[in-house]
Amino acid sequence: MLVQNLLNYALEYPLQFLGILTACLVTYFYLLYPFFLSPLRHIPGPALYRVSYLPILHKARTELRNELLHNLHKQYGPIVVISPSELSFNDHKYLKDIYIRNFPKSHFYNFGNFGQTNAFSMKDNVAHIERRKRMNPLYTKSYVFSQESQTILYEKVTKLTEDIYRTSITAETPDYTSAASPFNKLGKGYILGSGNWLQPKARNLGMEMYGTFSALAMDVVTSFELGPNCSTDFLSNKQDRQIVEAHRQQSSMWFYVTSIPSLWNIAASPAIKNASVAIKQWQYNLFRKAETMVLSEKSSPPSTLKTLLDFGLAGNDVYSELADHIFAGHETTGISLSYVAWELSRPVNLEIKARLHQEMVDVFGEPPKGDSSFSPPLDSLEVIDQLPYLEAFMQEILRVHAAIPGSEPRLVDRKYVAHVGGFEVEIPRQTIVSVQPWSMHRNSEVFAQPDKFMPERWLNQAGETLEAYKTRLHLQKKFMCPFGQGPKMCLGMNIAVLEMKLCVANLYWRFDSKICGDWCEVVSRENSKGEALMGVKHCGDLMTDEEKMIMVDAYTSRPLVDELWIEWYEWEKAGGNS
Numbered sequence: 124m125l126v127q128n129l130l131n132y133a134l135e136y137p138l139q140f141l142g143i144l145t146a147c148l149v150t151y152f153y154l155l156y157p158f159f160l161s162p163l164r165h166i167p168g169p170a171l172y173r174v175s176y177l178p179i180l181h182k183a184r185t186e187l188r189n190e191l192l193h194n195l196h197k198q199y200g201p202i203v204v205i206s207p208s209e210l211s212f213n214d215h216k217y218l219k220d221i222y223i224r225n226f227p228k229s230h231f232y233n234f235g236n237f238g239q240t241n242a243f244s245m246k247d248n249v250a251h252i253e254r255r256k257r258m259n260p261l262y263t264k265s266y267v268f269s270q271e272s273q274t275i276l277y278e279k280v281t282k283l284t285e286d287i288y289r290t291s292i293t294a295e296t297p298d299y300t301s302a303a304s305p306f307n308k309l310g311k312g313y314i315l316g317s318g319n320w321l322q323p324k325a326r327n328l329g330m331e332m333y334g335t336f337s338a339l340a341m342d343v344v345t346s347f348e349l350g351p352n353c354s355t356d357f358l359s360n361k362q363d364r365q366i367v368e369a370h371r372q373q374s375s376m377w378f379y380v381t382s383i384p385s386l387w388n389i390a391a392s393p394a395i396k397n398a399s400v401a402i403k404q405w406q407y408n409l410f411r412k413a414e415t416m417v418l419s420e421k422s423s424p425p426s427t428l429k430t431l432l433d434f435g436l437a438g439n440d441v442y443s444e445l446a447d448h449i450f451a452g453h454e455t456t457g458i459s460l461s462y463v464a465w466e467l468s469r470p471v472n473l474e475i476k477a478r479l480h481q482e483m484v485d486v487f488g489e490p491p492k493g494d495s496s497f498s499p500p501l502d503s504l505e506v507i508d509q510l511p512y513l514e515a516f517m518q519e520i521l522r523v524h525a526a527i528p529g530s531e532p533r534l535v536d537r538k539y540v541a542h543v544g545g546f547e548v549e550i551p552r553q554t555i556v557s558v559q560p561w562s563m564h565r566n567s568e569v570f571a572q573p574d575k576f577m578p579e580r581w582l583n584q585a586g587e588t589l590e591a592y593k594t595r596l597h598l599q600k601k602f603m604c605p606f607g608q609g610p611k612m613c614l615g616m617n618i619a620v621l622e623m624k625l626c627v628a629n630l631y632w633r634f635d636s637k638i639c640g641d642w643c644e645v646v647s648r649e650n651s652k653g654e655a656l657m658g659v660k661h662c663g664d665l666m667t668d669e670e671k672m673i674m675v676d677a678y679t680s681r682p683l684v685d686e687l688w689i690e691w692y693e694w695e696k697a698g699g700n701s
């Protein structure tokens with residue numbers, strides 16, 4: 124009867140009927156449901172974000188999302204509504220629930236390579252575990268300590284050290300090409316229209332380190348993925364590094380790739396489309412060559428390629444996995460090492476650098492001078508891995524400058540109850556839930572002065588009992604997630620950490636570094652803000668090193684201006700260079 128009456132009314136007064144229907148729907152979806160009916164109504168958060176997906180999408184597109192979430196957690200506490208079906212969490216309890224209990228990945232990971240998904244983008248937990256089981260043995264710490272992989276790391280770090288010596292210290296092969304920055308629109312060379320800003324010097328010339336560290340990371344990761352005979356050699360062949368620039372251009376589209384893939388084609392500039400084509404071609408040639416070699420040799424060295432082929436995977440399935448590891452591995456490691464070099468070159472951190480150098484000298488003796496040898500001290504990665512100050516320093520780099528500071532979204536796929544302000548809230552299935560490393564690493568109840576770079580926070584403090592130190596350290600570690608957590612945490616973590624430690628140990632045992640004074644105004648110890656900032660809105664006129672090294676507010680971050688110019692010196696006793 125009611126339906127019949129409504130139908131009659133709709134036919135007789137169609138416009139009025141449509142108006143009433145729209146008003147009812149708007150009232151339901153924008154008022155009744157989010158504020159009175161939704162199970163998420165008890166969870167705090169701004170009203171606007173509760174009623175629509177658009178505000179949080181807009182924040183991600185304009186690269187303001189991470190900072191927003193950080194501020195929302197400060198205002199509302201450890202659980203916040205950020206869209207009608209998305210929650211952000213900020214406590215180690217939820218880190219455990221979401222990641223260690225292995226909630227599946229959300230549509231954010233809707234990307235693939237060569238038309239196939241890979242471990243990074245698989246949403247089905249069973250398929251993901253199966254794929255990881257095959258690859259995990261090649262990425263364990265004990266495998267990275269094996270002779271084969273130590274040889275890779277030692278060889279690449281030796282090459283990097285020699286490159287720094289010849290490019291910067293003796294200035295035999297200056298880095299004028301990077302100074303011209305033909306691709307990097309925020310690079311000093313691009314802005315000034317030439318590389319002439321870098322004044323020739325007989326020694327200790329500035330050298331671009333973000334590209335150099337990315338080259339190291341690319342050479343290392345391709346050695347592990349394809350085998351040492353098929354890796355790239357970007358440390359030797361600087362002209363080949365253009366493909367690293369192409370990867371950066373492609374990464375700048377992260378929002379479209381993860382959130383609105385259907386708009387990628389419209390949003391991408393011709394330069395980005397060309398970069399994508401160039402990367403695909405480069406990967407294809409690299410992989411085909413390596414595959415032919417593995418298939419034709421009776422015994423080739425261990426590599427991810429060989430492992431996947433041995434397990435019966437073929438063609439684009441294998442290429443997709445390799446492409447993803449190479450992407451994930453070189454970008455993040457290059458970014459982290461750039462922040463290592465920057466922090467150790469800042470006037471405000473002179474004591475930290477001296478302490479790190481002294482730790483190497485205490486263990487390895489005085490470093491060799493000149494070009495007699497560039498290889499890392501001792502042939503034991505295990506010793507370097509155990510150095511306490513180096514460990515504290517790396518923890519602090521990963522805490523303050525996590526290369527992936529953005530949320531890692533998962534889907535609720537089972538009964539999940541959260542406790543909020545006295546309410547037990549059953550979170551509906553398919554709700555997107557995540558933890559943001561940037562905020563976890565800055566919890567002020569766990570990390571005093573959270574934006575300050577202080578490796579000492581990882582060590583036993585004067586006057587602190589051993590028991591109190593252990594308790595504090597345990598809590599700090601519970602909040603750390605630079606590599607994610609659980610079954611889907613970073614596959615390449617051990618490679619990355621040991622590669623970075625070896626690199627830092629060898630460089631700062633031998634060399635001292637300063638921010639290149641031609642590149643920017645170097646903030647003195649007295650004027651330093653002393654805190655790591657995120658997002659373009661803090662960048663001022665981009666004149667100082669602190670402004671240029673602001674971290675981009677994105678899922679994967681990077682230095683805002685995509686470059687870092689450092690002058691290297693042979694270490695003088697008693698810190699004579701600084």
Ligand code: HEM
Nearest residue numbers: 243448451452455456527531605606607611613614615619
């Ligand atoms: C400092 C260096 C690195 C950092 C900070 C880093 C960080 C991370 C993080 C946070 C994740 C989890 C992402 C998410 O769930 O959204 C991840 C996943 C991953 N990383 Fe790394 N990573 C680094 C180096 C590497 C290297 C060298 C490789 C080389 C193989 C690699 C391969 C991967 C892969 C394959 C995944 C996906 C794992 C899965 O879902 O099963 N990463 N990484």
